[in-house]
Amino acid sequence: MPKVAFYTLGCKVNQYESDAMAELFKERGYEVVDFENRADVYVINTCDVTNESARKSRQMIRKASRINPQARVAVVGCYAQLKADEISRIKGVDVVIGTKDRRRIVDLVEDAVKKHQQIVRVDDIMSERTFEEIAFKGLRQKTRAFLKIQEGCNMFCSYCIIPYARGPVRSRPLESVIKEAKELASEGFKEIVLTGIHLGFYGHDFGEKNNLLLEAVRRISDIEGIERIRLSSIEALELTDEFVDGLTVLKKFCHHFHIPLQSGCDSVLERMNRRYTTAQFSERIEYIRIKMPDVSITTDVIVGFPGETREEFDITFDFIQQTGFSRLHVFPFSPREGTPAANMPNPVKKSVKEERSRRLIDLSQKMEKNFRQKFLGKTAEVLFEEKTDINTYEGLTGNYMKVVASSGENLHNKLVMVILKDNTSDHLIGEMID
Numbered sequence: 001m002p003k004v005a006f007y008t009l010g011c012k013v014n015q016y017e018s019d020a021m022a023e024l025f026k027e028r029g030y031e032v033v034d035f036e037n038r039a040d041v042y043v044i045n046t047c048d049v050t051n052e053s054a055r056k057s058r059q060m061i062r063k064a065s066r067i068n069p070q071a072r073v074a075v076v077g078c079y080a081q082l083k084a085d086e087i088s089r090i091k092g093v094d095v096v097i098g099t100k101d102r103r104r105i106v107d108l109v110e111d112a113v114k115k116h117q118q119i120v121r122v123d124d125i126m127s128e129r130t131f132e133e134i135a136f137k138g139l140r141q142k143t144r145a146f147l148k149i150q151e152g153c154n155m156f157c158s159y160c161i162i163p164y165a166r167g168p169v170r171s172r173p174l175e176s177v178i179k180e181a182k183e184l185a186s187e188g189f190k191e192i193v194l195t196g197i198h199l200g201f202y203g204h205d206f207g208e209k210n211n212l213l214l215e216a217v218r219r220i221s222d223i224e225g226i227e228r229i230r231l232s233s234i235e236a237l238e239l240t241d242e243f244v245d246g247l248t249v250l251k252k253f254c255h256h257f258h259i260p261l262q263s264g265c266d267s268v269l270e271r272m273n274r275r276y277t278t279a280q281f282s283e284r285i286e287y288i289r290i291k292m293p294d295v296s297i298t299t300d301v302i303v304g305f306p307g308e309t310r311e312e313f314d315i316t317f318d319f320i321q322q323t324g325f326s327r328l329h330v331f332p333f334s335p336r337e338g339t340p341a342a343n344m345p346n347p348v349k350k351s352v353k354e355e356r357s358r359r360l361i362d363l364s365q366k367m368e369k370n371f372r373q374k375f376l377g378k379t380a381e382v383l384f385e386e387k388t389d390i391n392t393y394e395g396l397t398g399n400y401m402k403v404v405a406s407s408g409e410n411l412h413n414k415l416v417m418v419i420l421k422d423n424t425s426d427h428l429i430g431e432m433i434d
């Protein structure tokens with residue numbers, strides 16, 4: 001039986017797509033093995049969001065050729081889309097596919113073998129208008145299944161390469177989304193995480209605004225066996241009153257939003273070409289908190305954007321502290337060739353970016369612990385995912401707090417009521433309620 005191995009860089013969407021491609025190889029009789037093992041085909045699903053992810057992508061391409069010099073190497077994803085020439089010149093690369101045509105990956109790899117020639121399949125993604133469906137039954141590593149419903153982005157934030165790598169907004173037809181959600185339910189998944197590159201624009205290319213995303217959440221919540229629905233990430237202004245009100249009444253909807261802030265300073269937001277002010281962002285957060293008092297709000301922040309002064313950073317720091325997120329993902333700015341921000345004046349020194357990152361990471365840890373503290377002594381329903389030690393399981397509450405609990409019975413993929421007893425620096429300790 002031929003063997004295929006995957007290495008995936010970047011976001012959850014890439015992970016979803018790698019799992020989908022693995023499924024295609026399995027259907028054609030391949031065994032999927034770990035990347036460190038000797039395989040006949042290596043697939044590197046690349047990312048180009050930062051310099052580091054591009055460097056790592058190249059490193060893994062070379063590593064695949066070292067593990068088995070006779071193997072076929074296929075390079076796919078955002079970096080392949082943007083730098084097809086550069087990648088095709090790397091020794092040992094047999095197939096290059098961008099962010100389209102991944103459903104044909106097995107054919108393309110086998111063609112490259114038969115014809116003894118390199119195949120480069122990278123088209124103009126900016127003119128793409130339909131969502132590429134890759135037959136797939138979900139991300140299987142955990143009890144949560146990621147379900148991709150949307151592709152592309154039209155926002156062109158000044159630092160972001162994604163609109164060039166993924167093309168314009170394309171939505172997956174609702175019936176196809178529901179079909180996959182039902183399959184996931186029948187496989188035993190209890191939680192579905194709706195994901196996409198710009199999820200809040202789901203349905204906009206069909207002429208529908210937030211209505212279709214709300215409709216998707218509603219329809220999935222009607223599926224028997226699905227107990228939870230979560231959104232992966234959504235922009236502040238897409239959380240309209242109507243949308244939030246519609247989600248609030250759905251019992252299965254998880255009270256957790258990941259809302260990228262990027263900067264808490266209006267002048268930096270403007271240079272980033274983000275389409276909101278901090279006042280608008282705060283107004284949305286306040287509305288959500290009124291509707292869902294237990295909500296967890298996590299966010300992304302970029303530090304050291306070109307020209308970010310000490311004063312601008314302090315404004316961001318204060319805004320984040322006042323808003324009180326339950327977790328921050330902090331990214332030091334990394335210029336991407338081809339984006340406006342890459343040529344902006346006054347780059348921030350690496351040491352300054354590191355210092356600002358550290359300050360925000362420290363703040364994040366404090367905010368996370370403070371958020372969890374509010375729930376001590378209360379009960380919560382936890383979906384347990386992993387066994388972390390003998391008789392110890394780890395899972396998540398609907399509002400995305402990590403809970404660890406002890407049990408003699410297997411809690412994997414079970415929804416269990418616990419009382420929250422203690423708050424460590426990383427998680428809550430729960431005790432099962434009979």
Ligand code: SF4
Pocket residue numbers: 153154155156157160161162163197198
């Ligand atoms: S909204 Fe901005 S940051 Fe997000 S994918 Fe689109 S361009 Fe990139």
